[in-house]
Amino acid sequence: MNRNNFFTFLLGLIPGAGQMYLGSMKKGICIMTGFGIVWTICNLLPIYLINFILPVIWFYAFFDTLILGRLNEDERRLDEEEFLHKLKSFLNQDWHTFFTKHRIVLGTVVILLGVYTLFDRLVLPILYRFGDYLGWFHSFFYNIPSLILGILLLIGGFYLIMHFKSNEE
Numbered sequence: 001m002n003r004n005n006f007f008t009f010l011l012g013l014i015p016g017a018g019q020m021y022l023g024s025m026k027k028g029i030c031i032m033t034g035f036g037i038v039w040t041i042c043n044l045l046p047i048y049l050i051n052f053i054l055p056v057i058w059f060y061a062f063f064d065t066l067i068l069g070r071l072n073e074d075e076r077r078l079d080e081e082e083f084l085h086k087l088k089s090f091l092n093q094d095w096h097t098f099f100t101k102h103r104i105v106l107g108t109v110v111i112l113l114g115v116y117t118l119f120d121r122l123v124l125p126i127l128y129r130f131g132d133y134l135g136w137f138h139s140f141f142y143n144i145p146s147l148i149l150g151i152l153l154l155i156g157g158f159y160l161i162m163h164f165k166s167n168e169e
Helices: 005-012 017-021 025-044 048-069 073-091 095-101 103-128 132-142 144-163
Strands: none
Touching: 005 017, 005 048, 017 025, 017 048, 025 048, 025 073, 095 103, 103 132, 132 144
């Protein structure tokens, strides 16, 4: 079945809709759901660093739609089967072992995210109403994610320099 190239392009602008229009319903639903979950997380949590994932998903979905539009029905079906196989392989990993091995780090990160979210969404708006003398506090707290990222980058850079010494030394 021939699809309208203009509609393929337009629906390609909506993550997952282009794939569904071209007959890859499961792939389209997975992409649309993934985009919706990441978008929801970005809006609920005050962690703006994860916003970079949205354009990655969007560009993937858009260009995947354009590529799918050039394939015939059999090639689209094979593409969708391969996508679903890779997704199932990822989801069927031994997550229990992963979470058991990294439980302290992951738990600490989740607790810190919870504290940060509650403080940013509940406490800071109340404090900010008390006037400009608490503005510096709001500004400092608002920039904590950037501060953490900067510190992690510094630590990562020093770790790379110190841990991975060249063979010439």
